[in-house]
Amino acid sequence: MNSTQKKRLGLIAGGLIICGAAAALVFNAFEENLxxxxxxxxxxxxxxxxxxxxxxxxxxxxxxxxxxxxxxxxxxxxxxxxxxxxxxxxxxxxxxxxxxxxxxxxxxxxxxxxxxxxxxxxxxxxxxxxxxxxxxxxxxxxxxxxxx
Structure with a gap:
């Protein structure tokens, strides 16, 4: 695996973590207001x-x-x-x-x-x-x- 592929994989993993955290916050807020x-x-x-x-x-x-x-x-x-x-x-x-x-x-x-x-x-x-x-x-x- 070269350095370009490692950077791309790191960006994808970081994006997935950020999306997961945002989804968790939205669902938590929804549950509290239900x-x-x-x-x-x-x-x-x-x-x-x-x-x-x-x-x-x-x-x-x-x-x-x-x-x-x-x-x-x-x-x-x-x-x-x-x-x-x-x-x-x-x-x-x-x-x-x-x-x-x-x-x-x-x-x-x-x-x-x-x-x-x-x-x-x-x-x-x-x-x-x-x-x-x-x-x-x-x-x-x-x-x-x-x-x-």
């Missing part, structure tokens, strides 16, 4: 990651909304009719946020409480995110199966 959806039943079954961001969806439990004295913090519960998960949120809630209505919150589970950094309310009477609708239907099926 946010999964879980229902309250899945959270109760410990399927949701503790300390990592994800979304939880369902209905705002009737009578569960409590506004704290600081005027910014709100506590409420999200339910899929089978299980409920307590949620805390600091910030202003969407105008359509109401008890008994659909909601999706994004945040992290910490010591059994979902600490939300974003809360989304459904935008019309007929819409519910597909993941939340499926979770509620699954919870209803499980509840009926347990009664039988």
């Amino acid at each position: 946010v999964f959806f879980f229902s309250p039943s899945q959270v109760a079954a410990h399927e949701a990651p503790e300390g990592r961001a994800f979304r939880i969806g369902g209905f705002v439990q009737e009578g569960s909304v409590q506004r704290q004295k600081d005027g910014v913090t709100v506590r409420f519960e999200v339910t899929d009719t089978a299980h409920t998960v307590p949620v805390t949120y600091k910030g202003s809630l969407p105008d359509l946020f109401k008890e008994g209505k659909g909601v999706v919150a994004q945040g992290k589970l910490q010591n059994g409480v979902f600490v939300a950094d974003q809360v989304l309310a459904k935008h019309d009477e007929n819409y519910m995110p597909p993941e939340a609708e499926k979770a509620v239907q699954d919870a209803h099926k499980k509840a009926r199966a347990m009664k039988e």
Whole structure:
């Protein structure tokens, strides 16, 4: 092998290493920003990651909304009719946020409480995110199966 071939081989190897490192960085960033959806039943079954961001969806439990004295913090519960998960949120809630209505919150589970950094309310009477609708239907099926 002459020196020209060695240089060419070195350049190709260096290029492959740089491309591999760039691909690894892109996939790592993608994985960190990927946010999964879980229902309250899945959270109760410990399927949701503790300390990592994800979304939880369902209905705002009737009578569960409590506004704290600081005027910014709100506590409420999200339910899929089978299980409920307590949620805390600091910030202003969407105008359509109401008890008994659909909601999706994004945040992290910490010591059994979902600490939300974003809360989304459904935008019309007929819409519910597909993941939340499926979770509620699954919870209803499980509840009926347990009664039988």
